[in-house]
Amino acid sequence: MKRRDFLTGLGSAAIGLPLVLDGFTTRAFAESPTLKHVAMLAAAQDRVLVLIQLSGGNDGINTLIPLDQLSDYYRLRQAVAIPQNRIVKLNDATGLHPTFAPIKSLFDDGNLTIVNGVSYPTVNQSHFRSTDIWFTASDSEQYLSSGWLGRFVNYEAPTYPTGYPNDKTPDPLAIEIGGAMSLTLQGNTNATGITIRDLSAFEQLVSGQATTGGSVAQRTGKAGARIDFIRDVQAQSQKYSSRIRSVADKGRNKAQYPDKGKNPLADQLQIVARLIAGGLQTRVYVVNLGGFDTHWSQAEPSDVTTGIHANLLRYLAEGMKTFQQDLKLLGLENKVLGMTISEFGRRPATSSLGTDHGTAGPMFLFGAPVKGGIIGKNPSLTDLLPDGNLKMQYDFRQLYTSVLSQWFQADTQHLNTVMMKSFEQLPLLTTTSVRDEQAQATAISMTIRNYPNPCAGATRIEYHLPQSGTVHLTLHDMLGREIATVAQGYQAQGAQSVEFDASHLAQGAYFYRLQTEQGMTSGQMNVVR
């Protein structure tokens, strides 16, 4: 048996917290807020996020066509504009590129949430830099060396890979399909996941059968014999290989995926579905679809509904749809959330044969857990940034924060460790965060803010108490460490405010947290010098 392949860096393990729920009944959770919280956390341990990276910068305007601005669309986009009779209508305001049309049924079923105009302030138009910003969740000018999902994993598994796999976490904490681990999964010191190169490498790992992948050199003679030998050792030495093999043996895809090699994204999602079906406890998967940097030949001049971008959108739509079908047939649809990211969108005005780097673009969240529908408006093709690019409606970090909080039930400290700042959440999912649940349970909505903000010296923190009672108002740094108690004690119902002197604080972002008998709320304060 020869494995003519090089797999690299396949490690594995699972993040899962110990299941503290054994012995409790579902009824018990419902009755006790504390137990309910615990139950939600435990359910979150079972949840999976599949991140789809669309490398190169997807052209959002030709993915979702603004039916409300068609005259501007045709004026600006001569080279790539889809003829009106070929646009597939999603709703009255929004149309789909014809090859992206398969997602309409996902949308109609409520399994797709679209967020328009996602970006970040001051977009960097370098692919690598902007990709690094999306991977690390940094500001435009901020430099971070770890990825947001790497920090997410590290928070619960700070020593990884030391001590992993172990009895409680036998599976990889994260898996990326691809040749090299992206920055997304880079933790504070180590990569927090493993890579599986591609479907061929996966099949080989699972079957132990020789395959001939594109990157594998066939060699003969004494050197060739040794390369075969080393590849065998490599395959055996993947820490998680036997676990992945046994899980893949149990897992079966139930949907009909495109033939191997016909859709590079579907090939990857097929692996992910099979591993989830087989019981792998990995919570984070990263897959990649490249080629969106369509400066040239975005669309075929003879038929603009064909070409590079058309093919990519077909891969994406077919991939998401087949994966979702598979999960449904497998009975796993409530367990898995998908999300796309792309380092930037593309410019409204086209160049001769394609589109240049842009700014904001749509993000897609799919799966049974999403609320469905569209968040945000169609991007305006006339109210543009000075360089002719689209204006931002949402910061991509709001979506990250929302997913971590609503899907993985990350608490405030966890969120602050991963995201470094607090970001306003969007109502993306049918699941809600721990904090939301607490708030809903007591039917209390509290708002809190400070003015001025940003501040250099004195600022006033204002809030409204629905009931009289004991309050505890604390100030924290972005790592969640408490810096000061701002107010503590009994306060009366109604408007309250506390003066706070920020002049002794270092420049940066802080958040404050108001704990009452009814619930907790928080806000962010920015200190400038």
Next chain:
Amino acid sequence: MALMDAYTGVLDESRVKHLLRRTTFAPTTDNIKSLTGRSATAALANLLSDTPIPSPPIDPTTGEQWHNKSYNRDKDANYNEYLKSWWAGLMFNDGVSLREKMTLFWHNLLVSSYPAVQDARYLYRQNALLRRFAFGNVRTLLKEITIDPAMLRYLNGNTNTKATINENYGRELQELFTIGKGAEVSAGNYTNYTEQDVRAAARVLTGWTDVPEGVTSRFVADNHVSEDKQFSAAYQNTVIRGRSGADGAQETDELLDMIFRQPETARFFCRKLYVWFVGTEIDATIEKEVIGELANTLRGGNWEIKPVLEMLFKSQHFFDTANIGAMVKSPIDLVVSTTKYFSKYFAPTIPSQVSDPEGYYNFMKWLWQNADTQEMGILNHPNVAGWKAYYQTPLYDRLWMNTATLASRNDFTDKLLGGFTIATKQGMTRFAVDSIAFAKDVCSSPSNGDDLVDKLSIDLTGVALTSEQKLYLMDEVLAPGFSNARGAWDMNWSFYAVDPDNPAKRQAVQSRIDNVLKFVLQMPETHLV
């Protein structure tokens, strides 16, 4: 054309790399350049030229030598570490020279280990002996090692007296150090020698003991068996006449002379050299044309090793492409040569032996410790037969690779790029290869991704990568996800090049170059030599 005919052409780059990888620890880009286009004769003149005897090891905490002092029970374990670090440093600093690979060869043939000898001064003395004979006379070396104090301890020669005969050295001298065990044709008859010869040799060697004061050996006539020693037909029924008094020591010379009269002894050494330097598969043709010819040279040259090395490394057979990349790289070779290859690019620079001896010794300790973890510890052989990779059929060099050592090898190469910490006079210092400095040096146009991945990998792999593999490095490792990966890389390199101090721009290119180097260093091709 006979296999040992001289390779008369000029050496092309691939043959220069082959020669440097097999014979030195310094297959650096500069050394490859300097020998390419020259003749094998010219290259051998460099490789075999005598080099000054290095000054002895020190205690880097005091700067003082310890090999010439009395045994220090409290510090000896430290001295052993210093000795190993000193030796690793000699390997690391050895240039275009065979000296250190020959010293290591002798160490693996004429084994002594610290756990058995328990005196670092002894092992320094032995190590200096092996180095002095790197290009010396084999028969003289064997005479010296037979009464070397460390060897007297290691194989119990110091307990071999007429009252209590200890056969250990008398056996290993024949079985492992000189003539070798042939087929066991009858009970106790190993073709080349018999059990009778083991007993006779042990009696010849009675009387030798080690002297801790001054680290020397002494012949104690009272302990010597003064009767005649009768050898078997394997040695032409030789009788070594018994001598009494100080003259008893002369019998040891006669024993060695008898062994060295046997044609098989010369073949034995030449086979060992072949397995160490060329390959493990010795068929009838190689036995006749290579081993036979080398053995003739060894005997004809009165046991001088230099002419044998010269003949071997100038031969058509050595430069046969079938032998290039046909061995698994040993751990010491991997650790020392790879670190040496990148040594110019370490940030900060490697500590100086003169201005920071502790830092220097600690750095070199990191090298031998890594080799140790990969199951090749110096002065720490598993047993008297040496490292299994040089004798255990049928796997031989493949034995360096198992699931544990592969992980350690990958860990080592990842650390070269990712960083590792060593105590220097600046305190705990983090060292890493500055991959951008390296890339700029080896590649004149690093913005050209194809050229860059070629130059990054070209000197590292034992066999050249295929064009397909290099495309994979370009498309899937350097700039994954882009239909125009080259354009994306070119642009990002340009961003960095005009603003090299910007950490974000630097990270964008450095992390991707690191990925390529880490990937290449893990490829099976890189583990070949």
